[in-house]
Amino acid sequence: MAFEARFAENRTRLVSHFDDYKSGALRSATSTRDAQGDGWAKLWEKNEQDLWDRGQPSPALTTFLEEHPYRDTLFQDKTQRRLKAFVPGSGKGHDVALLARHGFKTWGFEIFQGVVDAANENINIYLDPSADHYANVVLGDFFKKDIEAHLGPDFQGFDLIYDYTMRKDWAERMKTLLSPIGVLVCLEFPMWKPLKDQGPPWGLNGVHWNLLADGANGLFDESGNLLGNDxxxxSFERVVYWKPPFSFKQSRGDDMLSVWRLKQ
Known part of the structure; x- marks a missing residue:
């Protein structure tokens, strides 16, 4: 009960904070991009990341990388090159470090320098300095070509992108960042929350399919029904849709993990 009370309190504080960053009447489940980025930056400046940071990598992603049958397909590469992974909006870098421990050359991405510094410090705690890991969180705007600038002219796309925040322009950007044979891994959370309820976190039930498979906008009507279904x-097809046996307590057991690849 103490955990549930704390989670409810944190959720209320987040919703209250983002009341000033709402979109329009017919809105997507996120605020406008620039305003929301400013809202998150202000929370980091006030050292209030405890409102959302879980202090560990995603249990769902961890279990997927270690146990799901699709991992054999994921790690199959006849060139023996080192696979590249990307975590936009990576926070303190827990998932960046996790992917690096599984052999990926991994980049995280944040829009606020204070987050970048905290993440790289946190990653150094996670990773054995004597091991051949590569994990780095860099500063930039996800919707501009800032990440490409860090990677250089030979960059040909990521093999794996892990994400849990999205909308229409997000889907288009993911298409440009993913290699032709890469996969987008999404933690679909929260699934229990109605789309029309205030966030963050915003309800996501059906939103990934709406954006990635249907090519719609992730918008919904006043009743909370997604627009543009079917x-x-x-540009994407779903190849895995999986209920992880372990996830954060806040998921209420309803999290889903989906894997997407570009339509051929």
Whole structure:
């Protein structure tokens, strides 16, 4: 009960904080991009990341990388090159470090220098300095070509992108960042929360399919029904849809992990 009370209190504080960053009447489940970025930056400046940071990598992603049958497909590469992974909006870098421990050359991405510094310090605690790991969180705007600038002219796309925040322009950007044979791994959380309820976190039930498979906008009407379903005009196809046996307590047991690849 103490955990549930603390979670509810943190959620209320987050919703209250982002009341000033709402979109319009017919809004997506996120605020406008620039305003929301400013809202998160202000929370970091006030050292209030405890409102959302869980202090560990995603249990769902951990279990997927270690146990799911699709991992054999994921790690199959005849060139023996080192696979590249990307975690946009990586926070303190827990998932960046996790992917690095599994052999990926991994980049995280944040828009606030204070977050970048905290993340790289945290990553250094996670990783054995004597091991051949590569994990780095860099500063930039996800929707501009800042990450490409860090990677250089030979960059040909990521093999794995892990994410849990999205909208229409997010889906288009992911398409440009993913290699032709890469995969996008999404933690779909929270699934229990109605789309029309205030966030963050915003309800996501059906939103990934709406954006990635249908090619819609992730918008919903006043009743909370997604618009543009069943078009199947998106750029992605879903190859895995899996309920992880372990996830954060806040998921209420309803989290899903989905894996997407570009349509051929």
């Amino acid at each position: 078009q199947e005009e998106g």
